[in-house]
Each structure stands twice: as C-alpha cells, then as structure tokens.
Amino acid sequence: MTALTASAPRAERALHDCRDAYAATLIELAAADPRVVVVVNDSTGSSKLGEFGKQFPDRLINVGIAEQDMVGVGAGLANGGKIPFVSAASCFLTARALEQIKVDAAYSNNNIKLCGMSPGMAYGELGATHHSIEDLAWLRVIPNLTVIVPADPVETAQALRWAAEHTGPVFVRVSRMGVPDVNPAGYEFVPGRAVTLREGTDVTIIATGTVVSRALDAADDLALAGISARVLSMPTIKPIDTDAIVAAARETGAIVTVEEALTSGGLGGAVAETVVRHHPVPMRFVGVPDAFAPTGSTSWLFDHFGISAAGIDAAVRDVLDR
Amino acid sequence: MTTAPAPVTVSASAPVAGLVPATGGGLPVGRIGADAGRDAVIAHLREGARLIRRSDIQMVHAAGLGHIGGEFSITDVLATLYLHVMKVSPDQVADPERDRLILSKGHAAGALYTTLAAAGFIPPDQLATFMQPMSMLNGHPDRKKIAAVEANTGPLGHGLPIAVGTAIAAKLDGSPRRTFVLLGDGELQEGSNWEAMMTASQYGLANLTAVVDRNRLQQGARVVDTNDLEPLADKLRAFGWEVVEVDGHDHGALLDVFAAVPAASGKPTFVIAHTFKGYPISFMRDNVAWHHKVPSAEQVALALAELETS
Incomplete structure (x- = not known):
C-alpha cells in the first residue's frame, strides 16, 4: 500500500x-x-x-x-x-x-x-x-x-x-502507544467475544487493539459518504469469535480487517479462515504487508502503511468498489 | 520417608527370547524408607534398578522405538531418587509439598515411566502401551497424561529453567521441598541451561539439585568430538554452584550425595554423575550407536541374561 x-x-x-x-x-x-x-x-x-x-x-x-x-x-x-x-x-x-x-x-x-x-x-x-x-x-x-x-x-x-x-x-x-477509550461505560470483557462498537449494514470493519479507534474514525468518515460501516472490536484473537464474523459476512457482505501487525496470519488471517469456511465475502486487509517495516515513529509508520482512518476508508471503498 | 520398606518382587520366570510382552514383569518394587538401614536401602535400589532396566528394554523392544542407551545411563539415579530419596507418594501425587523431579532429557522417557511404575505411580501393565497410538506414555513425557510427570520435556534445555522456577516457588513459600532436575551432558550445549544456572545462583537456590548424566556421548558422536564441555566442573563452579562428582551407577555414593543437599553454603548443587550409556550391558556400554537403536529379540535376551548377574 x-x-x-x-x-x-x-x-x-x-x-x-x-x-x-x-x-x-x-x-x-x-x-x-x-x-x-x-x-x-x-x-x-x-x-x-x-x-x-x-x-x-x-x-x-x-x-x-x-x-x-x-x-x-x-x-x-x-x-x-x-x-x-x-x-x-x-x-x-x-x-x-x-x-x-x-x-x-x-x-x-x-x-x-x-x-x-x-x-x-x-x-x-x-x-x-x-x-x-x-x-x-x-x-x-x-x-x-x-x-x-x-x-x-x-x-x-x-x-x-x-x-x-x-x-x-x-x-x-x-500496548504503549497512546490510545483513547473506545469501549462504552460499563463494558465487560468476555473472552472469545467480539464487541460491536458501531452498527452498520454495508461493510464490517474488524479491528483489534491500538487501531480500534482508527476504525471508528473511518466509520465516521464513511457515514458522511453514505456508507454504513459496522465496527467490531476483536479483543480475543484466539479463540476467535466465529459467530460475530459469520454474522458480519452474512449481514454486511464485505469485511475489512485492521491490525498493528502483519496482515498474514494475525487477525486478518483468522477472520479470512472463518469467512472462507462459513460464508465467503470479499475482504481487504489493513496492517503491515509481507515486509519488515522501515524506521520511523509509530504514528509515521501507521500512516505509511495506511493503518489510519484514511487508509481504512480507502480499503472499504476498494472492497465495495465505490 | 513415609513409606515402609516394601517387599521386593522378583519376577520368577523371565521371558528370555522371542516375544517379550510382559514389560511390567517384576514391577512394582515400591519405595523404601531410611529406617530400613543403609545396606537394605542399597540392596533395594540395586534390585529396583535391575528390574527397571529389565522392563525398559522389553518395553523399547516391543514399541520398536526408544532411547535405551541414555535410559540405562540414568536408571540408577532415577531409582535412587524415586525409590528412596525424594519425598513423593503415589497416594498424594499432587501434594503441593512434594519434591519435584524434572527429567530435562525427555528422550529418556522410558526410564522415567519404568521407574514410576516401579515406585507405584503408574500401573505396570500400562508400560505395554509405550508409544502406541493414543497412549498416555508418549515418546517424551507429558504431564497432562501422567500425573507424576512434572514437566513436558523433549526439546533440550527446558528442564533447568523450569526447575529454577519450582525452586523459587518453594523458597517463596518457605517450604523445605526440594527440586531435582536430570540433564544430559550433550544437553548442556543448549544456552538456556547457562541462563538458568546464573538465575539459580543469583537467587541462592540451595533447594535445587541438578544432575548431569555424564555419559560422554550424544546422539551423533562423543561430546568431546562435538562441542566439548570440559572443564565442566570448573565452569559449573564459576557459575556459582556447588559441584559434586560421583559414580552415577553407585547407589551408596548417590545416597551420600543427595543426603548432602541443600548445601551449607546456600548454593545450588550440581551433581556430575559419571555414567556409561547402555550400562551395564556389554554390547551397549559406552557405544554411541545405542542412542536410539532398538534391540532385537536376541539382544534383549542377551541383555536380560546379563542383568541377571549385574
């Protein structure tokens, strides 16, 4: 990217x-x-x-x-x-x-x-x-x-x-990089369960850890363009929440994963395996591609790899071809 | 010791040729307490080790797999620990205050299983399942399958760090329980051992005893021709350990060594147990070919005959 x-x-x-x-x-x-x-x-x-x-x-x-x-x-x-x-x-x-x-x-x-x-x-x-x-x-x-x-x-x-x-x-x-609070008041962590932070019907953005706030920002931007994005936070990578992923595939028809990690094998890989097995839909993967990252500040690297609201926005438009 | 001297069961009719299904024959021999007197304890350990070796070689032959050479080199150490020295009980296998033994050279699982059977921790009949599909007796020990196994080992260099952890836990608890860890000499080529040795010294783990099976042979060649350890005792002392050298096949000498820990110096103790791979079998002893060679029926018969007089 x-x-x-x-x-x-x-x-x-x-x-x-x-x-x-x-x-x-x-x-x-x-x-x-x-x-x-x-x-x-x-x-x-x-x-x-x-x-x-x-x-x-x-x-x-x-x-x-x-x-x-x-x-x-x-x-x-x-x-x-x-x-x-x-x-x-x-x-x-x-x-x-x-x-x-x-x-x-x-x-x-x-x-x-x-x-x-x-x-x-x-x-x-x-x-x-x-x-x-x-x-x-x-x-x-x-x-x-x-x-x-x-x-x-x-x-x-x-x-x-x-x-x-x-x-x-x-x-x-x-994580050590600064993150805002993303979970609602009264939130209770349940192992193996995704958290629906925003409802949506056109696409689902599934994010984990430090990048969840960026997924929410992207969903805000997409709403202005008339695209309704569901945002799932996935705090447990294993065991992955199969039900939430399959529901997202069935109900929104497209998925974009976002992670501060290699896209192969991590969250993206886990979601893709689940989607292919149960309900295939188009996907895009935001994160680090198959490469060692260059040197730079964390925020610069996030932008470099498009792990940002703008990058997620672009991935959503790409998977929806809009 | 809580266990009274147990009668030694000597198998009367030994299978000496052809099929040898009775891998557990003669076991268990049970544990023996200190009140039996030193001579009786030594006699018990000698007979226990003999019967453990008998079971082990038949078990490996039946499985068609195993590491008989390195199992025979540690049989006397294992027998001494499990049949007498360690505070363990088959009736209370999960007792938090039990002594721990971690078999870091996990490929010698056959010696551990047969020793555990001899001490009453697993039924002797179970030895016939060694390495069979779905067996509890994996080629390397699995604590999830055998309650008396303290750590899953197999990849070398794992046992000593784990033993340091169990020893620190005992120290935190103010408990007198002891940890023993048994390593191969070739295994000391793994760097994680030396990391753990420094930690054991730093934390003053006098409750930790490491025994290295100094049979001088590793899988492919002599240790000296591969990545030599000498001067081993000096190295271990330099890492902050008490070092004791002993004939690893002499039960009386082993009893004396284990009776001397924890050391008064407050240091952990490293026992260099001088052994022979394949001991005491004439055609196996000190022969690198017997790392994981499986004995034929004829070789089993020869070995059993030699064990009658060992």
Whole structure:
C-alpha cells in the first residue's frame, strides 16, 4: 500500500498508555492473591512495574536478559502453585522464547500469563528488530493458548483480571502507544467475544487493539459518504469469535480487517479462515504487508502503511468498489 | 520417608527370547524408607534398578522405538531418587509439598515411566502401551497424561529453567521441598541451561539439585568430538554452584550425595554423575550407536541374561 496522508487529528481525546492500567491491575491482583508473581527480563521499567517491585519485592523475579530462562522459570513457578505474569517486550518474549511458549506454557497447559509489552511498531524508530508485528501470527497457531489484544485501559485491566482467574496459558498484548477509550461505560470483557462498537449494514470493519479507534474514525468518515460501516472490536484473537464474523459476512457482505501487525496470519488471517469456511465475502486487509517495516515513529509508520482512518476508508471503498 | 520398606518382587520366570510382552514383569518394587538401614536401602535400589532396566528394554523392544542407551545411563539415579530419596507418594501425587523431579532429557522417557511404575505411580501393565497410538506414555513425557510427570520435556534445555522456577516457588513459600532436575551432558550445549544456572545462583537456590548424566556421548558422536564441555566442573563452579562428582551407577555414593543437599553454603548443587550409556550391558556400554537403536529379540535376551548377574 502506498503512503497516505496522516488523518486529521480527531477531537481532543485523552490518550492512555495501557501499561499504566497493566501495572495498576497487577498490583491489585497481587494484593488480593499471594500466588500472583511477576517474572521479567530486566524489563521492570519498560513494563512499568517499579511500584509493583516496591510493594512486593520478593514477588518480582528478574532473571536478567534471558528470555528462554524467563518463560521456563514462569512455568516452574506455575508448577509450584504460583500465578506468574511474565512481562517483557513482545518482540523478545515471543520470538526468543517461542519454543518455551509452545512447550512449557501451551503444550504443558501451565497456568502462566505471558504479557507482551510494547508490541507492534511501538518501538518504531528502533527498527524491525524491535518491532513485534509477527507475534499474533505465530502465537495464534499454537494450540491451547488464548491470545488477547486489549484496545484500551479498561479492557486491559479486565483482560488481566480474567487471565488471573482463568487456569491455563494466556498471552496478553499490552500496548504503549497512546490510545483513547473506545469501549462504552460499563463494558465487560468476555473472552472469545467480539464487541460491536458501531452498527452498520454495508461493510464490517474488524479491528483489534491500538487501531480500534482508527476504525471508528473511518466509520465516521464513511457515514458522511453514505456508507454504513459496522465496527467490531476483536479483543480475543484466539479463540476467535466465529459467530460475530459469520454474522458480519452474512449481514454486511464485505469485511475489512485492521491490525498493528502483519496482515498474514494475525487477525486478518483468522477472520479470512472463518469467512472462507462459513460464508465467503470479499475482504481487504489493513496492517503491515509481507515486509519488515522501515524506521520511523509509530504514528509515521501507521500512516505509511495506511493503518489510519484514511487508509481504512480507502480499503472499504476498494472492497465495495465505490 | 513415609513409606515402609516394601517387599521386593522378583519376577520368577523371565521371558528370555522371542516375544517379550510382559514389560511390567517384576514391577512394582515400591519405595523404601531410611529406617530400613543403609545396606537394605542399597540392596533395594540395586534390585529396583535391575528390574527397571529389565522392563525398559522389553518395553523399547516391543514399541520398536526408544532411547535405551541414555535410559540405562540414568536408571540408577532415577531409582535412587524415586525409590528412596525424594519425598513423593503415589497416594498424594499432587501434594503441593512434594519434591519435584524434572527429567530435562525427555528422550529418556522410558526410564522415567519404568521407574514410576516401579515406585507405584503408574500401573505396570500400562508400560505395554509405550508409544502406541493414543497412549498416555508418549515418546517424551507429558504431564497432562501422567500425573507424576512434572514437566513436558523433549526439546533440550527446558528442564533447568523450569526447575529454577519450582525452586523459587518453594523458597517463596518457605517450604523445605526440594527440586531435582536430570540433564544430559550433550544437553548442556543448549544456552538456556547457562541462563538458568546464573538465575539459580543469583537467587541462592540451595533447594535445587541438578544432575548431569555424564555419559560422554550424544546422539551423533562423543561430546568431546562435538562441542566439548570440559572443564565442566570448573565452569559449573564459576557459575556459582556447588559441584559434586560421583559414580552415577553407585547407589551408596548417590545416597551420600543427595543426603548432602541443600548445601551449607546456600548454593545450588550440581551433581556430575559419571555414567556409561547402555550400562551395564556389554554390547551397549559406552557405544554411541545405542542412542536410539532398538534391540532385537536376541539382544534383549542377551541383555536380560546379563542383568541377571549385574
């Protein structure tokens, strides 16, 4: 996709770093349950867990820069009856320790929570080594692993509370780039369930995580052009909400997926598999194409790849041929 | 120890040729407590290891698959731990205060299964299903299928980090429970072990004992000809561990080593168990070909005959 002009700034919206909700929720969980511990790879600061470490010094286990060890230690802590939240930059957690995630977490069915911090292109300027645009694709195919991508602070907190209650391996993608609140007041996260944030009849935009607000912005713009777009937020990539996707295909006839990740294998891949199996309709995929992203700020990279209201708008018009 | 000395069941009529279906014959031998006296414990372990090897080689032959060489090198360590040293009980397999053993060299699953059968954790009849379709006894151990298995292993370099985690959990709980982890020597070529060794030292995990099966052979060649580990003891000490070297086939020596942990220094203990792949079978011993070679019926008969006098 060619570079597109940055979308105009929307009305003054407060933007939140979801790591703040992450850190506050872990403190809340640890205060309520002595089994809750954290494992980091010298990532206390980048996970915003400094205060957690002050309040629960024995329960913040820092293995140093050693990701395989980190996930294995988490599995052992789970064996010992703890509820470990393994907290590290998503690029290193998911790539360096992928076999430990497969074997020690998922295949072993250990009660371990893997928290991928600053995923996607949050470390835009640092280059492709530090981008985590592959994580959704390679974690989604691992059996017995729940994959959650919260869109805002409320959803982040609720997903973590659910993960702590749930017995089994869970991956939670925790963004650092500023996001507005997108879920309505009184929202309750339900694992495996999509959230209909806007009704529509001509097309469905399915978005996950940091890009949900951009999908809503695109739907606003499309409405001005007479195009009625449904917007689904998909906080759980696995298990995917098949019913919501099939209903969207049947009722709106076209789907555009949006994600801060490679479009192959992640949300786009998961939705496409579901659509082809149950109710084929035309689709378009907004995200990072089959390429390593260049260096640039996160917002510049979003615009570069058309992960913006304007880019989503264009993808919708393309799939509708309007 | 909670278990009273159990009578040793010696299989009377050993299958010595042709089909050998009775893989569980002679098992279980049960656990033995310290009150039996040292000589009785050693005799029990020696006989237990003999019967475990008898079952294992028949099981591998029946399955047509397995890693008999590296299983025979760790049989004496496993027997010593499961039949006597560890605080574990088949009646309370999920007891949070149980000692843990993590078999990091998961390809030696056959030795673990036969030892668990000998100790009463799985029914001996189940050994006949080893590696059969839908068996609970995978080629590498699966904790979801066998309750006494602590960790799913197979890819090398996973067990020691997991053991560090179980040891930290015990320390957080203020519990005296111990963790043992059994590794291959070739396995130490995996870098994750050295990550975990540093963590164990940093956290002062005196409750953690790692045993390396120093049989000097890996899948394809001698370790020394592949990616040499020496000076191994010096390396382990440099990583902050107490290091003890022992004859890994001497039950009495193994008892002494395990009785000395946790070390007074507060460091984790690394036991270099000097062993022979294929021990004690004359045609297998120290022979790299027996990494995953499957014995023929004739070889099984020869091995069983040798085990009668071992």
